[in-house]
Amino acid sequence: MGCINSVKPVAKSVLIVFAHQSSNSFNAAAKDVAVKELEKQGWTVTVSDLYAMEFKATATQQDIKGKLKNAEQFRYGDEIAAAWEAKTLSDDIAEEQRKITEAELIIFQFPLYWFSVPAIMKGWFDRVFTGGFAFSLQKMYDNGSFKHKKAMLSFTTGAMESMFLPDGINGDMNVTLWPLQNGILHFCGFQVLAPQIFWSPAHCPEPVRVAMLQNWEQRLKGLMTETPLKFASSELFDMSFQGGFRLRPDVVMERETQPHGITTGHHIGKPLPPNNQLKAPPEGTTGTN
Template sequence: MAQKTALIVYAHQSVGAFNAAARDVAMQELAEQGYRVIVSDLYAMNFKASATQDDIIGDLKNPELFQYGDETMYAWMEGRLSDDIVAEQRKVEEAELIIFQFPLYWFSVPAIMKGWMDRVLTQGFAFSLQKMYNNGVFKEKKAMLSFTTGAVKTMFRPDGINGDINITLWPLQNGILHFCGFQVFAPQIFWCPAHSPAAARTAMLDGWRARLKGLLAEQPLTFAPCELFDLSFQGGFLMWPKVREEQVSQPFGLTTGHHLGKPLPPDNQTRAQPAGENSGKPDCRD
């Protein structure tokens, strides 16, 4: 049996950071499970965050109007992407599991990690209009976010000053990971380790280690599958009328993003829902 591969995309500047400790726990535990663990330490690599024309080798298809998405798609098809992008894409291809380890910056990932996503997950390689969401390129792969916050947990409650953490996570988990087809595990959130006592930080790492032991047995997060939508420009990629009708009697919206004017489903982006609970999988094809 071929050895499994895990990729950790890591973004923190300090070797003494809690994020580094969380990365090390994942490396150690996954290695004990038989994984070959690859780490892309973005700051140590001095990874370029900005998506520019330099990412393309050779002539542009349309030099008069540079469109990054189109040009990198053609470059990927023709083997003309820059070496640093190609190297990261090879890691993604090899990995069955990808963990993004980072501190939450401005309700999102650090710029250097966003740059990795912008540059590495090129059209064609990671997605297309024919291959997206549950029909996506990486539908056989698993991914998850593991991150620290500067805020305490209550600040990210629906009644907390920062608002619902589920809304914060929707663009990252649905708009990037699930969009590329990944099966997305619930995030590992380390709440405010910088202002927690040493015993609490140790307990956080112990909990992460314990979770990793059973990670692959977890159910991924639930997202609305493509089959619920009319995937045509004529239909506007809108939900089929039959599906909307079926949602009328439901107490919550389908997902954090597809709330349909209803209350958000509780913890839709932070835990897998039990089978049958707002699963979003009715047969919508007549």
């Protein structure tokens, strides 16, 4: 049997999953600021430098050391979940899962590639967040495996901030972040902290880049006291196959008089709640989870 307690965090432990090819990049500088500041606060900081590790991004049969359940009709999700249960995952996956198990906080540091994470980081999610370890039908979203842990995205963009506004050419950044923050992090139960976005540092003068890093350092001083982003509670849904895991009709009816949808994804045909994926609601306001 898999270890039931495998996702309980060790106090004051941080994992930074870092995806950039260059140690001289702005992303590397942001990572270094986080390491230095968090260690100053007494945290144990572990860095998974994915490019330096030459982390394998593709999900294949090589991820399983033991015998396959069905070698003739290979289904990665089924096989990898069974391998987690049997403790026969490849060594690199098992090591990353160990780091997650020990971490109270995970920071993902990366440049935004094609409105998402770099392929090597996507491969990390694909291979490391295995069924059983990171999620199950019974353990997902606010009932998820990692509900006692916090996670956040910290990333750079190539485009300026105005290009990611609701009327900007790239579209609303809240929509861009929904698959990452809700579909991966919140799905696995993480308390998701507001993202740290470094807008277009490659096109900014040096003083602006320095100020960006100083602001990041300052934020890190109080990071763990921040209110997480708000997502729709599982209690709002009919959590059954018969109900299709959809919002309950009474919930939809109650929202008819509200000016906005519940979240960026659960908009129910209404305007999106402002900055739902960028800022936590003010203290004292009623959240959705």
